[in-house]
Amino acid sequence: MNQIKNIRQMEQKLQRADRRQSRLYLFCNFMALMIISAYSALMLSPTVQRVFPEGGDSRKQMYMIFVMTLVGCVIFTIYALGLFFRHKAGQLGILMALGASRRRLAPGLFREVIVLSGISAVVGTIAGFPFVWMIWQIFRLILVDSSDMVLSFDFRCLFISLLFLLLVVGFACLTAWRYLKKTNIMEVIREEHINEPVKELGRWCGPVGLLLILAGAVLGYGAPVACDAWFFISVPEWVSILYAPVFVGLYMVMLHTVVYGWKSHKKNPYKNIISRSMMKFQGKQTVNNLLVITLLIAGGCFAIFYLPTNSISALLRYASQSYDYFYQYQADQAVPDRETVEALGKDYGLTFRDWNECEYITLGIGGLSKIYEEDDVRYHVEYVPMQGETRVLSEDAYRILTGQEVDVKPGTYLNITNQEESALYTNEAAREFTNMVTRKQIATTFAGYLHYDLLAKEIPCCILDNEDYAGISEGLTDEWRGQFVEFNVDGKDSYPFANAFYHLFVSSFDENCARPFYYDRVQKIRENEAGMEYWVDTDDMVTISYEFPDSFMFRQFWVYQPDFRILSQNDYLRNVAVLFMMFLFVFIVCMITALVVCYTRCQSIALNNRYIFDDLKKLGASPAFLDKEVRIQCSNVFKVPSLVGMFAMFFLFTMILYANDGRILKAEWAAMGVCLCIIALIGGVIYAVYRSTVKVIKGQLGV
């Protein structure tokens, strides 16, 4: 056996002996850096940046979840570092007690800390890239592949990783320095056994916490709506602080979990008293950890719930589409006519039936607008003539298209909405329609709704009396006229035909039509005439380019995007792939982080309480009793944050769906059902990890 001759050799031997502790720290650091590096690489990747509209909600959500993950990872690494040092402190303390000066111990300690943190952080940062690339390729291989999904990196993301890396190494050195600076050696020696009891608030804190969560959610979500509806105030973003009770409530719920648990044992108050006390005496760290785990699980659920809530309504809408093919175009565009389409259909062995087409015109329509005061917060609602554009059909045209007989009284108009009357873009306030070429106007009043899903789109659609229509359309140029076309396939439809027709259709448009659906020509004219610049002209949120007719951007935002059922159904996943993959990735990252925090928390419970378990064994505790004690502790770490995180997010989504239009639609019920299934699946995974964690901890405690 080689005899140790000096302090360097002793440190090396001690480090070898501490491999298990070091491995845990290395693993946590590596994971945190890999997750940050992978997330930032993906988030800043040109592939993702192209798909998430600048300033859009989805991009904000992506950044928000990134910040949440970042905070989670910071807490996670600090916690892992704390665990590592708590163990290391025992050694340091003994060496100090035996006369090793801080100056003598410092080089070895800093060397160890820098090597461990540095290596794990650098390797984690680098590993983030192949990790994200591998996941992305698996997505492409298993789920969907599209030209949108060629993953490219913007290596500016390395700055974020580098910053985090420096933070990790810096914090590790700071912690080492803090331990070395301690003047009370006994404190250093006893560090491993220091308890952090949590302040008990009383049994009311759990239920009050739940109420606060509910109140915060309702207040945070409802206050802006109420301000808008009652006080005509558009609330600034800082009003989000009203969500604060949610976090206070979460803390109280976790505190209650740690101190009292959720089962009352009135008949047997001593039941679980040991496991409860063990948790209580590590209370501060445990409560903090449970909070982080809850937030991570909630973040993961937020990301994964996004998928069904967004996809199910789209897929149901495609399935219930009344015609296989529906499209529209501006009259000045050389779009393939019926003969050309039928000839193309023949090439694919298709014949068509129910061919309907009719003319529509685009007019300026008056409506109510929010007019903001100088402070940009308060506003009043005012009627604005030529507020925006609307598509207008005559009674005859509507009958041709839908087969529905309709009688519109002269001087009135009917709005078109969908069957569930959930269409957002309808206008009940118009007093006149304006011909944008001659500026002729007709006075109108709203007279009710008609239902036709294919016309209930982002641009409002109205029906006028035949004579009113003829009068107002006089003098309109082709730029303001258009055609609706719909038909069915006789027999089984063909995706290759739909695809070929789609590309032919897109290629027939000129640059004047390369605009997103929210580009309102009437509003532009009105603002330009008032000497203002139209905001979309200076905004590059969405760029429509005919070069990429299959891109997510194009299909999502092009104003003349057709509804070809088979194309929409088959390409749905491909169109939203990047968006979905990003959310799926966020989900994976949040869940992995949450599970690793759960695992390490259980590890620290084992580390801190191993003496208690030894004592319990000496006192004759049966293996079954010890087994139960371990399971209770671990299950508290896994169970409560998982349940709270998952169901809080489920509740939030339900609230959002309800708040959209004051009810929950059929597709939304279905989406919520899928969300519940996802919760069950996540629960299963968490349970499996819990079981294996219990097994590992029992092994470590010799139970």
Next chain:
Amino acid sequence: MLYVKELYKSYEAGKNKYEVLKGVDFHVAQGEFVAVMGPSGSGKTTLLNCISCYIPFDKGNIKLGGMELAGMNEDDLAKVRNTKIGFVFQDFMLLDGLTIRENILVPRIVQGEVEAEAEKLADQLAAMFGISHILNKYPAEISGGEKQRAAVARSLINNPLIILADEPTGNLDSKSSRAVIETFNNAKEQMNATIFMVTHDSFAASFCDRVILLKDGTIYRQLEKWENRSVFHEQLLDAMKEH
């Protein structure tokens, strides 16, 4: 050898301040085996930790081998701990990753290179305390009594002026306790070691030359052993009953 004069130490917990040592005065002569006894919270361990320079004290003087400890800088205090004091703790404080031989040599390793003379001394101490057979084992592989004897051997490896022992028998059964106390006696007799021990155990204290009784941070009595050990033990028990 060891002079403690007017030693004060207090702790702050929140807004409250607790005076633990309130002007403690005593001295220990070369080759003397002294115990400090007293009820829980009387300040025994705090007294030991102040003498060990593990925790700073508020007021007073501690002189060890003619050196004044108050006002020494960190490096000098470390040197004192390493060369002038040997430590024995209640929970042994052996490094789990090192063998018993390496643990015994730790104070020497901390000084610099370990020379053959130190290794020879480690073997001699091990033989003296009956732990030669476990020198290549790790702490996890030996009994509590063996660990504590190894800790005593470690405390003597630098030939210190004094051995400070904090409840050295606290974690041991009676047989192991006796073996450890005999180890101290061996050290005293064969190496003229000075031992200052804090203990709850009147039986262990009865092996000492003198016992200092502490209560509420002050020394209320000192008993010297004039008779045989069992008589001294009775005296100790009576003195403790009185208070």
